[in-house]
Amino acid sequence: MPFRSAFSQLFTQDTIIAWVVFGLVIVAMTGAMGYSWYRGRKGMGPLKAAEANRLELGYAGALIGMVVFLVISSFAANAKDYPDPPKPAVTVTVTGYQWCWRFHYEGTPVTSSGQCQGLRDLPVLEVPIGQPVRLNVTATDVLHAVWVPQWRFKLYAYPGHVNSITITIPRAGRWIARCAQLCGVYHYEMDFWLRAVPPATFQRFLRTGRP
Amino acid sequence: MTAPVKVVPFPSPAEEERDGLPQWLLTTDHKRIGILTIGTALFLFFLNGALALTMRAQLAQPNLHILSPQAYLQFMTQHGTGMIALTITPLAIGLGVYLVPLQVGAPRMAAPRAALLGYWLYVFGSLALIWGFVTPTGGSQDGWWGYTPLSSGAYSQGEGMSLWTAGTFLAAVGMLLMSATMLWTALRMRAPHVTLPRMPVFTWTEIVTCLMVLSGFPSLLLGLGIVAASRVDPARFTTNGWNIAYQNLFWFYGHPVVYVMFFPFVGCVAESLATFTGRRFFGYKGTVLSLLVFAAGSMSVWGHHLFASGQNVNDYFSLTSIFLTIPAGVEYFGFLGTLWGGRFRYTTSMLFALAFIPQFLIGGLTGILVANPAIDYHVNNSYFILGHFHYTLFAGSVFGFFAGFYLWFPKATGIMLNERLGKLHFLLLTIGANTAFIPMFFLGYDGMPRWMATYPAGAGFTTLSLISSIGAGIIGLGMCVFALNLYESARAKVPAGPNPWLAHTLEWSTSSPPPRFNFNLTYPVIRVHSYAPLLNLRERALAAQQERREA
Amino acid sequence: MERWLSGTSVVLIWGALNTILAAVLAGFTAAGRVGGAGPAGALAFAIYAASATLVFLIALAVWAGRRRLRGLKQPPRPATAVMLALAVAMAWIALAVGPWAAYMAAAPLLVALVLEVYPRTSP
Ligand SMILES: [Cu+2]
Numbered sequence: 001m002p003f004r005s006a007f008s009q010l011f012t013q014d015t016i017i018a019w020v021v022f023g024l025v026i027v028a029m030t031g032a033m034g035y036s037w038y039r040g041r042k043g044m045g046p047l048k049a050a051e052a053n054r055l056e057l058g059y060a061g062a063l064i065g066m067v068v069f070l071v072i073s074s075f076a077a078n079a080k081d082y083p084d085p086p087k088p089a090v091t092v093t094v095t096g097y098q099w100c101w102r103f104h105y106e107g108t109p110v111t112s113s114g115q116c117q118g119l120r121d122l123p124v125l126e127v128p129i130g131q132p133v134r135l136n137v138t139a140t141d142v143l144h145a146v147w148v149p150q151w152r153f154k155l156y157a158y159p160g161h162v163n164s165i166t167i168t169i170p171r172a173g174r175w176i177a178r179c180a181q182l183c184g185v186y187h188y189e190m191d192f193w194l195r196a197v198p199p200a201t202f203q204r205f206l207r208t209g210r211p
Numbered sequence: 212m213t214a215p216v217k218v219v220p221f222p223s224p225a226e227e228e229r230d231g232l233p234q235w236l237l238t239t240d241h242k243r244i245g246i247l248t249i250g251t252a253l254f255l256f257f258l259n260g261a262l263a264l265t266m267r268a269q270l271a272q273p274n275l276h277i278l279s280p281q282a283y284l285q286f287m288t289q290h291g292t293g294m295i296a297l298t299i300t301p302l303a304i305g306l307g308v309y310l311v312p313l314q315v316g317a318p319r320m321a322a323p324r325a326a327l328l329g330y331w332l333y334v335f336g337s338l339a340l341i342w343g344f345v346t347p348t349g350g351s352q353d354g355w356w357g358y359t360p361l362s363s364g365a366y367s368q369g370e371g372m373s374l375w376t377a378g379t380f381l382a383a384v385g386m387l388l389m390s391a392t393m394l395w396t397a398l399r400m401r402a403p404h405v406t407l408p409r410m411p412v413f414t415w416t417e418i419v420t421c422l423m424v425l426s427g428f429p430s431l432l433l434g435l436g437i438v439a440a441s442r443v444d445p446a447r448f449t450t451n452g453w454n455i456a457y458q459n460l461f462w463f464y465g466h467p468v469v470y471v472m473f474f475p476f477v478g479c480v481a482e483s484l485a486t487f488t489g490r491r492f493f494g495y496k497g498t499v500l501s502l503l504v505f506a507a508g509s510m511s512v513w514g515h516h517l518f519a520s521g522q523n524v525n526d527y528f529s530l531t532s533i534f535l536t537i538p539a540g541v542e543y544f545g546f547l548g549t550l551w552g553g554r555f556r557y558t559t560s561m562l563f564a565l566a567f568i569p570q571f572l573i574g575g576l577t578g579i580l581v582a583n584p585a586i587d588y589h590v591n592n593s594y595f596i597l598g599h600f601h602y603t604l605f606a607g608s609v610f611g612f613f614a615g616f617y618l619w620f621p622k623a624t625g626i627m628l629n630e631r632l633g634k635l636h637f638l639l640l641t642i643g644a645n646t647a648f649i650p651m652f653f654l655g656y657d658g659m660p661r662w663m664a665t666y667p668a669g670a671g672f673t674t675l676s677l678i679s680s681i682g683a684g685i686i687g688l689g690m691c692v693f694a695l696n697l698y699e700s701a702r703a704k705v706p707a708g709p710n711p712w713l714a715h716t717l718e719w720s721t722s723s724p725p726p727r728f729n730f731n732l733t734y735p736v737i738r739v740h741s742y743a744p745l746l747n748l749r750e751r752a753l754a755a756q757q758e759r760r761e762a
Numbered sequence: 763m764e765r766w767l768s769g770t771s772v773v774l775i776w777g778a779l780n781t782i783l784a785a786v787l788a789g790f791t792a793a794g795r796v797g798g799a800g801p802a803g804a805l806a807f808a809i810y811a812a813s814a815t816l817v818f819l820i821a822l823a824v825w826a827g828r829r830r831l832r833g834l835k836q837p838p839r840p841a842t843a844v845m846l847a848l849a850v851a852m853a854w855i856a857l858a859v860g861p862w863a864a865y866m867a868a869a870p871l872l873v874a875l876v877l878e879v880y881p882r883t884s885p
Contacts, residue, residue, distance in 0.1 A: 003585075003588060003589075006585045007585055007586060007588070007589050010583055010585050010586055011580065011586055014579060014580050014583065014586070015580070018576035018577070018579065018580065021572070021576060022569070022572060022573070022576060025543065025547070025568065025569060025572055026569060028547045028550075028551075029547070029550060029565070029568060029569070031551075032547065032550035032551045032552075032553070033550075033555065035551065035552060036488070036550075036552075036553055036554055036555040037555075039552065039554060040554055044554075045489065045554060046488055046489035046490045046552060046553045046554045047490060047551070047552030047553070048490075048491070048750075049493075049552070050490070050491035050492070050493050050494070050495065051493070051494060051495070051496070052493075052494070052548070056494055056497050056541070056544060059540070059541075059544055060497075060537065060540075060541060063536065063537045063540040063541070064537060066536070067533055067534060067536050067537055070533045070536070070579065070583075071529070071530050071533050071534070073583075074526075074529045074530075074533060074582070074583040074584065074585065075526055075529070075530075077583060077584075077585035077586075078525055078526060078529065078583075078584045078585050080585070081584070081585050081588065098366075119667060137521075141360070141366065142358075142360050142361040142366050143358055143360075143361065143454070145519065145592060147592070147593075147658075147660065149589065149593075149657065149658025150658070152588060152589040153588050153589070154519045154588050154589065154591055154592070155519055155521055155588075156519055156520045156521060158451050158454060158455070158520075158521075158522075159360065159449070159451070159454070160449065160450050160451040160454075161451035161454075161455075161522070163520075163521030163522075164521075165521075176658065176670075178658065178660050179660065180519075180591065180592040180593065180660045180661075181358075181592060182284075182353065182354045182356075182358070182361065182661070182662040183361060184352070184361060184366065185280045185281055185284065185352070185664075186280065187660075187662055187663070187664075188280065188660075188662070188663040188664045188665060188666065236844070237840040237841055237844065238840065239836055239837045239840050323837055323840075324837050324839075324840055324842065324843045325843070327840055327843040327844070328843035328844075328846055328847050331843060331844050331847030331848070332847045332850060332851065334847075335847055335848065335850075335851035336851070339851065339854070339855060339858075346858075370858040370859065373857040373858035374855070374857075374858045376854075376857060377851075377854035377855055377857050377858060380854055381847075381850065381851055381854060384850070385847075395824075395827070397769075398769030398772070398773075398824055399769060399824065399827055406767075407767045407768065407769070407772065408767060418772065422773065422776055422817070422820075425816070425817075425820055426776075426780075426813045426814075426816055426817050426820075427813070429813075429816070430809060430813065439857055442857065443857070452801065455801075455802050455805065456805055459802070459805055459806050459809055460809060463809050463810075463813065503772065503775055503776065503779075504779065506776070507775070507776045507779035507780055507783075508779065508783065510780055510783070510810070510813060511780070511783040511784075511787070511810070514806060522800070522802035523802065523803075523806075524787065524790045524791055524803050524806065526790060527786065527787050527790035527791075530786075530790075531783065531786075
């Protein structure tokens with residue numbers, strides 16, 4: 001699943017860089033406080049120098065180098081998330097509406113939904129394990145957004161527009177998906193399940209319309 | 212060698228303004244307009260903060276219904292729009308309206324009636340938003356973005372959203388007018404010897420802020436035009452094109468505005484650090500250049516709010532957003548260079564400025580994280596983002612504001628603030644802010660979306676939410692101490708004198724509070740040789756003293 | 763630094779930087795990677811280009827503007843500003859309460875006009 005792996009790799013890398021930078025600034029600040037105390041004890045006034053052009057230029061150069069690296073890794077990760085999409089095994093139209101979800105499995109008569117109020121009867125988006133699934137995400141009224149935190153992807157659902165994303169879930173399981181765009185009063189209840197099942201089970205689901 | 216330069220004929224004391232309420236509300240004195248703006252914004256800060264505390268109370272435990280979902284969304288919208296459009300932006304602009312003419316040696320600001328018009332538009336805009344709460348359907352529930360079509364007449368009936376549209380528009384026009392007059396003052400009305408490279412860092416931050424306002428805010432006005440029209444005639448605005456147009460127009464304002472709420476406070480921190488280390492601000496040229504590049508570049512990053520929209524040039528906006536690391540890094544170099552070799556005085560202002568550095572850094576570094584589309588696909592619209600921008604706006608900008616507030620309060624009022632209460636205020640705010648906002652990163656990472664009126668038990672959000680709510684409570688306590696400090700200092704009336712902190716910039720050479728036209732025969736505009744003119748004078752006096760001692 | 767730095771040049775630097783950045787945006791939009799193609803990309807560019815143009819107009823205004831410092835008198839009739847603000851506010855409030863508020867806005871507008879036409883005698 002590219003979204004999860006690209007996220008993990010980049011998040012780890014950039015978080016490490018962030019911690020290093022944070023640490024350096026803390027060290028510099030603490031050092032400056034200590035140095036100030038030392039100068040105070042020696043009865044020295046504050047330094048007069050207000051420029052160090054060479055140092056500043058060198059520092060700016062290092063910053064530029066870091067930024068180039070960060071940009072390249074950002075582009076690379078984004079390209080992994082949105083490659084030329086593989087031919088999907090199944091295409092599902094995911095429709096958000098106030099305030100629940102509806103799934104239509106293209107090329108079949110199967111449409112499923114559920115109850116978003118309360119956790120008992122949430123809609124379930126069924127997908128086959130290990131096969132690319134194309135989600136055509138749209139909405140009927142206002143903006144919504146599909147977010148599956150476990151698999152690290154999110155896509156807005158616009159009324160009158162279809163956004164597409166291809167996901168491949170590698171293992172069996174059931175994960176919560178949430179609406180991630182303010183869509184009105186019951187936004188906070190607009191959840192559904194993403195469930196990955198073996199391809200055979202999935203085919204049976206498509207035939208019978210029942211999980 | 213430091214002969215006072217007489218730029219203008221000074222008015223007699225009789226011409227100075229009287230002190231009644233009408234004189235204040237109809238003032239054309241930039242200092243009074245500035246104080247009115249900051250005062251109004253601080254009042255709204257308490258109001259919008261109280262809303263946040265109520266929301267945090269609701270979120271302290273799962274399935275709480277202290278507020279109905281409708282009321283929660285109304286509080287949330289008012290908290291967002293209120294803090295951004297009616298509080299922190301006006302604080303940023305108001306500080307400049309007060310200080311910029313003083314710092315550049317101008318006797319008054321350009322087009323003061325336009326600035327007064329701006330202030331009143333801001334006041335009427337704020338009133339319109341608050342009015343929403345007493346209408347039958349309550350205030351707007353659509354978040355501070357006011358995205359269409361949710362905000363259109365079809366999905367948000369009632370006056371609340373209309374009043375939001377009106378109020379946001381009025382306040383934005385108000386800020387535009389104030390910025391335009393301030394920019395003109397800084398660029399065209401400086402005392403002759405205050406050349407651009409002799410302007411204090413704070414004035415530079417206000418100049419780039421004004422430029423961002425002038426190029427970003429008109430876009431919001433256009434966007435609000437779409438919202439207004441879609442409230443009158445929702446059927447005409449159903450296509451995707453209008454929605455994506457609104458989102459681009461909104462964020463073309465919405466991203467620069469977060470820097471509008473940032474740069475002036477960078478200026479506050481810079482002046483505070485320079486003052487309380489006794490050093491010239493370090494790396495002035497690099498900092499000024501980076502401010503220009505940073506602010507100009509900040510116009511190009513708005514699309515990073517739309518990474519998950521599927522209708523956005525993601526790579527470009529990732530490039531520009533990460534690029535901003537360079538000028539931001541240069542500014543940090545200036546901060547640290549100023550600290551190095553200084554003689555620290557740990558005043559309340561200095562403490563806020565020092566805390567700004569690592570705390571804003573957390574906001575900035577997590578900002579680099581979310582500038583990656585591959586990371587944003589996960590954390591976009593989650594509590595991670597809330598953590599990120601509360602670190603920039605509260606732990607950063609508001610701390611920077613207080614660094615400036617404690618620094619310049621004696622200048623504006625002529626009396627000192629209580630330092631002991633100030634330090635207590637600082638301590639509570641620091642503990643509270645970090646307790647409230649650190650858990651948000653983890654909540655978002657674990658899958659908690661924004662805008663949730665409540666959350667189910669067993670979703671894994673309970674403990675972290677409770678910690679965050681406790682932090683919010685501590686912030687509330689800190690703000691009570693701040694209010695107490697204002698009351699206590701107004702009662703004690705410890706006189707400040709012209710320059711209680713031994714600060715470096717021009718406004719400290721005049722009386723506290725300054726006369727009607729900023730400088731007069733007793734306090735003339737001194738000759739300015741650098742961006743720290745008073746430090747120049749002190750150093751020269753010190754050198755002369757030493758010479759005499761040696762001789 | 764002192765020589766080329768002026769109010770106008772500061773605004774011009776700004777305009778130039780934004781022009782460059784807008785041009786890069788156009789390049790990315792044309793390349794069309796990940797959601798870049800289509801009307802949304804063109805729209806983003808149009809907004810940015812319009813704003814960059816506005817910056818040059820501001821630069822022009824700053825360049826053409828005179829130092830305005832006509833002595834140190836209080837500007838007369840500040841109440842005009844408040845009346846004008848009230849009128850604009852009432853016009854916008856019409857969106858919430860109906861067109862009558864916009865008609866009522868004529869009153870403060872009239873007061874503002876009268877204030878400007880018949881200058882107050884200084885007290
Ligand atoms: Cu939704």
